[in-house]
Amino acid sequence: MKNNRETQLRSGERPAFDDIDYPDERDIRLHVASIVDEALPVRPSFSSQVGAMYRQLGFRHLFRDLTEIVFVLALGLGVLVFMALFVLSNADTEGIYAFIFIVSPLLYLAVSVIFFADLRRRDTYQVEMSCRYNVYQLASLRMLTFAAVSLVLNIGFVCWIAIASQQVDILRGVLLSVSSLFLFAAAFLYGQLRGRTAASRYGLVGLWPLLNVGLWIAQPHGYLGLLSSIPVYAYAALILLGAAVYVGQARRLLYFKPKLT
Amino acid sequence: MLTVHAVSRRYGNDLALEGIDLSFENGVYGLLAPNGAGKTTLLKMLAGLLPPSEGEISYEGKSIAALDEKYRMQLGYLPQRFGYYPSDTPLKYMQYLAAIKGMGRKEALERSELLLEAVALGEVKRKKMKTFSGGMIQRVGIAQALLNDPRVLILDEPTGGLDPKERARFRSLLTKLGRERIVILSTHVVSDVESVANEIVLLKNGRVFAKDKPEDICAMLAGKVYETKVPDTEAEAFRKNYPILAERGEADGWQMRFVSEGEKTLPHWEPMKPGLEDVFLYVYRDRERQTAEQRLFPREPVGVGEGGRLR
Numbered sequence: 318m319k320n321n322r323e324t325q326l327r328s329g330e331r332p333a334f335d336d337i338d339y340p341d342e343r344d345i346r347l348h349v350a351s352i353v354d355e356a357l358p359v360r361p362s363f364s365s366q367v368g369a370m371y372r373q374l375g376f377r378h379l380f381r382d383l384t385e386i387v388f389v390l391a392l393g394l395g396v397l398v399f400m401a402l403f404v405l406s407n408a409d410t411e412g413i414y415a416f417i418f419i420v421s422p423l424l425y426l427a428v429s430v431i432f433f434a435d436l437r438r439r440d441t442y443q444v445e446m447s448c449r450y451n452v453y454q455l456a457s458l459r460m461l462t463f464a465a466v467s468l469v470l471n472i473g474f475v476c477w478i479a480i481a482s483q484q485v486d487i488l489r490g491v492l493l494s495v496s497s498l499f500l501f502a503a504a505f506l507y508g509q510l511r512g513r514t515a516a517s518r519y520g521l522v523g524l525w526p527l528l529n530v531g532l533w534i535a536q537p538h539g540y541l542g543l544l545s546s547i548p549v550y551a552y553a554a555l556i557l558l559g560a561a562v563y564v565g566q567a568r569r570l571l572y573f574k575p576k577l578t
Numbered sequence: 579m580l581t582v583h584a585v586s587r588r589y590g591n592d593l594a595l596e597g598i599d600l601s602f603e604n605g606v607y608g609l610l611a612p613n614g615a616g617k618t619t620l621l622k623m624l625a626g627l628l629p630p631s632e633g634e635i636s637y638e639g640k641s642i643a644a645l646d647e648k649y650r651m652q653l654g655y656l657p658q659r660f661g662y663y664p665s666d667t668p669l670k671y672m673q674y675l676a677a678i679k680g681m682g683r684k685e686a687l688e689r690s691e692l693l694l695e696a697v698a699l700g701e702v703k704r705k706k707m708k709t710f711s712g713g714m715i716q717r718v719g720i721a722q723a724l725l726n727d728p729r730v731l732i733l734d735e736p737t738g739g740l741d742p743k744e745r746a747r748f749r750s751l752l753t754k755l756g757r758e759r760i761v762i763l764s765t766h767v768v769s770d771v772e773s774v775a776n777e778i779v780l781l782k783n784g785r786v787f788a789k790d791k792p793e794d795i796c797a798m799l800a801g802k803v804y805e806t807k808v809p810d811t812e813a814e815a816f817r818k819n820y821p822i823l824a825e826r827g828e829a830d831g832w833q834m835r836f837v838s839e840g841e842k843t844l845p846h847w848e849p850m851k852p853g854l855e856d857v858f859l860y861v862y863r864d865r866e867r868q869t870a871e872q873r874l875f876p877r878e879p880v881g882v883g884e885g886g887r888l889r
């Protein structure tokens with residue numbers, strides 16, 4: 318008895334199947350080899366890859382859990398409005414700015430955390446991972462969409478606050494909200510991709526409000542002063558930075574390989 | 579050609595697979611090993627779901643990790659536990675999977691319907707999958723693995739939950755598929771692969787124990803398998819001396835099927851033609867457990883074969 322014995326299979330060895338048409342094996346092999354060759358060296362650009370994915374899958378397949386997403390967003394928005402009503406009647410202008418800054422990532426956070434927490438637990442994970450557009454490639458497109466949707470909802474929310482309070486500057490409020498959203502989202506996605514433990518992947522989620530509220534309580538003047546005195550162009554720079562890091566992380570999702578399944 | 583080169587896989591500090599070298603050409607390969615031997619681990623690595631801790635897997639000479647999406651386009655995979663969305667109909671789920679496999683809408687619908695017919699689920703293709711039995715779900719799993727007409731088909735225990743009729747249909751399907759594809763399936767049901775696999779791969783202690791045609795695997799035990807009747811009084815000693823493949827208690831003693839490795843044979847030992855199941859039971863026998871079972875249930879037959887292969 319010999320270990321690791323290998324015998325080559327030759328198609329001629331199985332006469333029982335001779336009555337059925339053999340596809341020319343060499344043709345198939347050449348075909349496969351050419352597909353494999355063609356596509357190897359260059360990775361398509363991120364936008365073309367994402368665009369192709371969207372065209373291929375369409376809204377229906379990408380957001381098969383649309384009802385849940387809409388539900389979570391509506392719930393989140395409800396909570397935000399409720400909190401805002403309380404803040405509007407109790408806080409001064411600086412307090413409202415701080416409120417906007419702290420809660421802006423909330424909608425994004427809600428949909429993303431649910432999505433990532435569910436991702437690997439899902440029974441369908443393994444089948445979906447073996448497909449051309451795997452779970453993480455779909456996730457990349459979804460994260461871009463989540464960020465965009467949160468962005469729009471946040472802007473609407475801030476406009477409403479500005480109108481309701483009559484003392485908040487719309488531009489400053491929007492910039493504050495958007496920079497907070499993008500910085501948080503960039504850090505969140507970075508944590509998801511690099512974090513080895515659940516604590517490092519989700520730690521930020523709890524850290525964000527703790528840090529902000531902590532600062533607010535410990536250094537109310539410093540914290541509020543900082544938020545309302547940073548010049549507008551600095552917020553714009555923060556937004557660009559956050560957005561760039563975020564898109565970079567979303568791009569990494571396309572080629573993400575988990576160590577365990 | 580799909581090749582596995584010097585592949586090991588660790589889970590934490592536990593070594594599940596070590597130094598695996600294999601190559602697969604078109605044909606059906608049966609991966610046969612007991613529970614926990616590493617079949618699923620190997621198949622997940624072949625499907626690109628799990629990176630090897632060491633070594634490389636390549637397809638047509640290129641690493642599957644580098645091929646990435648291009649490899650998955652050639653791949654059909656049925657995991658050991660096939661997941662589904664309970665409120666989906668099989669048709670909807672198949673169309674969804676076809677879409678993420680990169681197929682066009684029309685083609686996806688046509689092939690989904692055809693494949694569901696082929697696994698005899700045409701009638702229920704618009705019923706929610708949460709109303710399905712285990713075997714029906716498994717058949718959806720088999721069908722989805724074939725959606726993109728894959729060149730590499732990896733099936734982890736595809737016959738789990740299938741009834742005898744479906745098993746037989748599946749076996750004949752395998753033969754057809756293996757003609758122009760690499761088909762690799764794992765199982766511990768020997769009869770699933772005995773007649774249809776071009777080659778059998780046996781894993782033992784995290785390594786490849788053998789890779790050969792079924793008849794050559796069986797030849798390992800050529801001239802070594804016997805059956806005989808052993809009186810009650812001698813049964814205990816007999817079990818200690820020979821690896822038992824199957825036994826059955828009868829009024830006048832025990833009918834035993836066993837392996838004799840030595841040259842010596844006795845006239846009342848009847849030589850038998852070894853089957854794949856004999857090899858499986860022999861290769862993966864474990865003495866401690868047999869003794870333990872013997873002490874727990876002294877009068878019960880202990881062989882896994884339960885007399886199935888006995889005359």
Ligand SMILES: Nc1ncnc2c1ncn2[C@@H]1O[C@H](COP(=O)(O)OP(=O)(O)OP(=O)(O)O)[C@@H](O)[C@H]1O
Nearest residue numbers: 578589594611612613614615616617618619620658
């Ligand atoms: N995610 C994991 N983490 C840690 N150990 C694992 C993991 N998956 C598998 N193992 C270990 O690796 C070994 C091989 O497991 P594997 O699932 O590959 O076996 P198998 O041959 O498919 O078994 P079965 O016939 O029961 O499906 C086992 O000892 C198992 O405990």
Ligand SMILES: [Mg+2]
Nearest residue numbers: 617618619658
């Ligand atoms: Mg397994």
